[in-house]
Structures are given as structure tokens and as C-alpha cells.
Amino acid sequence: MSIGIVGGGIIGLSIAFELVERGRTDITVYDRDPTQGAGLVAAGMLAPTAEAGFGEEVLQDLMSESMRRWPSFAERVEARTGTPIAYRTDGTLLVALTADDQAEVDRLIGFYHRAGRPIEPLSGRALRELEPLLAPRVRGGARAPGDHQVDPRRLLRALRMLPVRFEARDVVDLSTLQDDVIIVANGIGAAALTGLPVRPVKGQLLRLRGAEPLLRHVVRGIAAGRDVYLVPRADGELIVGATEEERGADRTVTAGGLLDLLRPAADLLPGVAELVLSETLAGLRPSTPDNAPVIDRLESPPVIVAAGHHRNGVLLAPATAAAVAETVIDGATNIDITAFRAGRFT
Incomplete structure (x- = not known):
């Protein structure tokens, strides 16, 4: 066959x-x-x-x-x-920068609890104990070990x-x-x-690089209402993404899209500003x-x-x-x- x-x-x-x-x-x-x-x-x-x-x-x-x-x-x-x-298998951290961001994370925590997903609420101090390079202003969040x-x-x-x-x-x-x-x-x-x-849903993404990883965990962050995720690699690369845009088949990388990623990323993890910008790209998610x-x-x-x-x-x-x-x-x-x-x- x-x-x-x-x-x-x-x-x-x-x-x-x-x-x-x-x-x-x-x-x-x-x-x-x-x-x-x-x-x-x-x-x-x-x-x-x-x-x-x-x-x-x-x-x-x-x-x-x-x-x-x-x-x-x-x-x-x-x-x-x-x-x-x-x-x-390090797990994901949900990280909130402001009080309003913390309210959104708390709402997500409740949703995950109701869905039976493992989630552990954490204070800002506890988050920084896990990831010392997070911004001092981080209010709190949670850990998703699964x-x-x-x-x-x-x-x-x-x-x-x-x-x-x-x-x-x-x-x-x-x-x-x-x-x-x-x-x-x-x-x-x-x-x-x-x-x-x-249909295609556009997503823009950055690849940054440093001598050492800034993070051990994946971070899904909310900073002043802006969503971002930070995915560390063992070789010092950091993936920052990703926008969701209904733009048809457009694959253009835009300054606004990159700003929407870099601003919350640097607010949550200030060391991002010192990394080398190694790649910018846009892709199309297949969505229904x-x-x-x-x-x-x-x-x-x-x-x-x-x-x-x-x-x-x-x-x-x-x-x-x-x-x-x-x-x-x-x-x-x-x-x-x-x-x-x-x-x-x-």
C-alpha cells in the first residue's frame, strides 16, 4: 500500500x-x-x-x-x-508585571484549576527565586510544571x-x-x-542570542496588558513571540510587530536589551x-x-x-x- x-x-x-x-x-x-x-x-x-x-x-x-x-x-x-x-521538561512560568496583569493571571489560574491542569500560584519573590533575572517589578504569577x-x-x-x-x-x-x-x-x-x-493567521517572532541563557523556564508573560512568550534554548538563544494578526497570507515583518514583542519582553526580563538580534521572521499559522x-x-x-x-x-x-x-x-x-x-x- x-x-x-x-x-x-x-x-x-x-x-x-x-x-x-x-x-x-x-x-x-x-x-x-x-x-x-x-x-x-x-x-x-x-x-x-x-x-x-x-x-x-x-x-x-x-x-x-x-x-x-x-x-x-x-x-x-x-x-x-x-x-x-x-x-x-522545566515547565512554564506565568509572569505578571502590573496589578492588572496579575488579575488576568489570577483569572487564568482559576480556569486552569477548573480544567484540572496542574498550576501553582507564585509571588513575585518566588518567581525571582526561580528566575533571578526577572524584573524586580514583577508582581507575581504561577508555575505550570506539566x-x-x-x-x-x-x-x-x-x-x-x-x-x-x-x-x-x-x-x-x-x-x-x-x-x-x-x-x-x-x-x-x-x-x-x-x-x-x-485560513492563515500571521505570527511575528524574534530570535535573540547571548553568551548564556537568561532563563531556564519558558515564560508566558503579561506586561501592561501585552502578551509575550520567552522560550530559552540551552545555547543562549531566546525565542520571543508571537503576535496573532489576521492579515491573510502576508509574511511581512513589521516594526510595530517587533515593538509589540520587545517592549513586554524587556519589561519582564531587562537583560533582553543586551542580547543580539539574530533573526526576525513571520509565519502563517493554519487556523480554523x-x-x-x-x-x-x-x-x-x-x-x-x-x-x-x-x-x-x-x-x-x-x-x-x-x-x-x-x-x-x-x-x-x-x-x-x-x-x-x-x-x-x-
Whole structure:
């Protein structure tokens, strides 16, 4: 049985990985330019707590299921490819700068408690004991110990070492593919191939670099009402992101977008101002009307689709990949993806 996967990003390659793990070898990945995928501009936060949003309770269940799978997924990817992917389990800190910011964090803490997610409220002093370089003005926040991180670029590098065929071309018509099974996992491109309402949401991001890491934990911060996340790497790199902008397919990096990131980042972590600005970039998140993915078998065209993961593509990769691989091989999956059927948009 030949399998064609349209899309060579994190979702598509994670599906290829799970199929290879299950003994499938006749796999072709179609992608003209994998460098345009959302995964290359993702920060790699694996945050089923800190990234959960109000009204996304069903999505939270899938996020939690995928997080449960991440340690094994990371271990298996590294074992098969021999490539480290910088999987870290330090947790995430929610950090508030002002009293109003603290009120918002308190609201989030209550939401996470009701959702059953592990969250530990912390004072400003306790936060600075964990991260001494945080600003003295930080009021307080919380720690989410179950949130982890991975380096998406390293993950992609590892997954591209899989024993599958890579064909560098655009697929504009699924009828041109001769594979027995076709999986559409090409992010915003899924809209044109399947008719599903997957739209681009622009996100701008900075990469900064210093001699030593300024942080050990991922920080999701609120500074004077501005949201920002700070993701440290062991080599001294710091990822700062990310805006969410309804700008269509625009990938322009703007001064305003960068200011919206740098201002709260420096307010929370003053040492940011001394780092080298090594890269600015903008990417397109594939999003749906409810910001949850579509994971489903479609009858017209007869394909399996896994797209529309919005800001959670890296986190949801293991569960999505396992659900699709089980559907291909067994005809069904034990992972509950009922809420992510395509029919919810009709």
C-alpha cells in the first residue's frame, strides 16, 4: 500500500514517522518548499496548561493526550534518527508585571484549576527565586510544571532523516497523485485541496542570542496588558513571540510587530536589551473558525486530512500522527477525535 503525504512540515512528517514506526515503507512526502511551513517559525512550547484558552475545553483534552505522548515520541524520534531534538521538561512560568496583569493571571489560574491542569500560584519573590533575572517589578504569577518545550527546527531536521521519499513539488490537484492512501497535512494549503475553512493567521517572532541563557523556564508573560512568550534554548538563544494578526497570507515583518514583542519582553526580563538580534521572521499559522484542527477521513475527495492546528501544531503532533497512522492501518483510532471532524463546519 503506497501512502502519499501532502505537506512536509511537523504534522506531515510526524505522521510519516508513526507510519514508519508501524512498518510502512512505501511513503512519499510532497512539498515544494518545506521552509515555508509554520513549524520553522514555531517556538516549540508544549503547553497544554499555559496555552489553553477559554472555550477550548474539548481541545484541552486532545492537548493533554498529546502531551502525555510527548516523552515517548521524543525518545523514539531521537532513537530512530540519531538526532537530538532538545526536548526539555522545566515547565512554564506565568509572569505578571502590573496589578492588572496579575488579575488576568489570577483569572487564568482559576480556569486552569477548573480544567484540572496542574498550576501553582507564585509571588513575585518566588518567581525571582526561580528566575533571578526577572524584573524586580514583577508582581507575581504561577508555575505550570506539566508544560515542556522542544526545538521545532531540530525536530524537523530529525524527521527529514526518515526513510521515506521526498518529492519537491506543489500538489494543486489530488487527482494527480497515484498513491493508495492520500493524507493532506499541508497547513493553510489544505483549504485549496479540500475546501475546508483553513485560513492563515500571521505570527511575528524574534530570535535573540547571548553568551548564556537568561532563563531556564519558558515564560508566558503579561506586561501592561501585552502578551509575550520567552522560550530559552540551552545555547543562549531566546525565542520571543508571537503576535496573532489576521492579515491573510502576508509574511511581512513589521516594526510595530517587533515593538509589540520587545517592549513586554524587556519589561519582564531587562537583560533582553543586551542580547543580539539574530533573526526576525513571520509565519502563517493554519487556523480554523474554532481554532481547533481537522483530523478526519473525507469522502470527497477521498483523503485523510490533518490540518488547522493553529498555535498548537507542535504540541498536537504526537496525538495527531498516532490518530492518522492508526486510521490508515487499522481503519480507526482509539484517540477521541470526534470533536475534530470536518462536518462541524457544515
